[in-house]
Amino acid sequence: MECSVGYDSAMNQTIIVTGANRGLGLELTRQLSRTGHEVIATVRKVDEADHLADLAHEIHELEVTRPESVAAFAASIKGRPIDVLINNAALGGVLEQHDLEKMLDYFNVNALGPLRLVRAVLPNLRAGQRKLIVNISSKMGSIEANQSGGSYGYRASKAALNMITKNLALELEGDGFTSVVIHPGWVKTDMGGPNAQITVEESVASVLGVIGQLSEKDNGSFLDLDGTMLPW
Ligand SMILES: NC(=O)c1ccc[n+]([C@@H]2O[C@H](COP(=O)([O-])OP(=O)(O)OC[C@H]3O[C@@H](n4cnc5c(N)ncnc54)[C@H](OP(=O)(O)O)[C@@H]3O)[C@@H](O)[C@H]2O)c1
Numbered sequence: 001m002e003c004s005v006g007y008d009s010a011m012n013q014t015i016i017v018t019g020a021n022r023g024l025g026l027e028l029t030r031q032l033s034r035t036g037h038e039v040i041a042t043v044r045k046v047d048e049a050d051h052l053a054d055l056a057h058e059i060h061e062l063e064v065t066r067p068e069s070v071a072a073f074a075a076s077i078k079g080r081p082i083d084v085l086i087n088n089a090a091l092g093g094v095l096e097q098h099d100l101e102k103m104l105d106y107f108n109v110n111a112l113g114p115l116r117l118v119r120a121v122l123p124n125l126r127a128g129q130r131k132l133i134v135n136i137s138s139k140m141g142s143i144e145a146n147q148s149g150g151s152y153g154y155r156a157s158k159a160a161l162n163m164i165t166k167n168l169a170l171e172l173e174g175d176g177f178t179s180v181v182i183h184p185g186w187v188k189t190d191m192g193g194p195n196a197q198i199t200v201e202e203s204v205a206s207v208l209g210v211i212g213q214l215s216e217k218d219n220g221s222f223l224d225l226d227g228t229m230l231p232w
Pocket residue numbers: 018019020021022023024025043044045062063064065087088089090091092109136137138139183184185186187188189190191192193196
């Protein structure tokens with residue numbers, strides 16, 4: 001697919017961004033708001049999100065591992081059309097290979113979290129114009145591209161997110177939805193670390209360029225930040 005930089009649109013859209021308090025979520029909120037979109041930003045601690053006050057249209061509490069938190073968030077936006085859901089929140093870091101119990105945390109945040117949210121806000125998305133679900137995944141979730149191993153929890157949970165997204169794409173395509181996973185690059189955030197290849201500004205401008213161009217023909221794709229296809 002073709003890619004432009006940034007997400008300008010003739011029509012202002014309402015967009016949910018999870019994990020909006022820092023890293024890519026914060027920059028997604030900043031760039032989307034700057035281009036006139038209404039961002040519903042979610043964070044785990046609203047009382048520590050003062051820095052979002054001037055950026056987001058509104059700020060909501062959301063802990064994606066807790067069904068009651070997801071339900072409360074969905075209830076707070078009940079009846080409102082949402083154009084785009086960006087499932088960005090995730091757990092990163094290197095997991096000791098044998099810490100199997102900790103792996104459950106990765107699955108809970110990175111794979112089940114986005115699915116919980118899709119299920120909870122599906123009525124809002126059905127009422128929206130774009131019917132777009134963007135799950136921020138990672139090249140580290142690609143089985144084919146895995147050349148170095150390690151990071152069991154993160155890799156496996158992102159591979160699970162990829163499968164979940166493909167399932168959603170198949171389940172919802174008849175209803176006019178587009179569901180994709182996007183790799184944002186290796187980015188200088190708390191998760192990506194200081195040696196990462198690109199800044200949050202660069203990553204988000206490119207990712208939003210891709211999101212801006214998405215249409216139903218992209219349904220079920222695993223896309224790099226420049227819009228090219230990644231291997232599953
Ligand atoms: N940075 C990279 O190089 C890179 C590369 C590939 C993919 N990605 C993906 O890009 C996305 C954003 O990454 P990032 O680098 O911006 O990460 P980050 O700086 O570590 O930020 C992670 C965000 O997720 C939130 N979060 C974590 N657990 C949560 C939970 N249980 N419920 C709700 N929110 C939760 C965090 O909130 P708190 O502040 O409350 O912890 C924070 O807002 C992730 O999906 C990541 O996997 C990043």
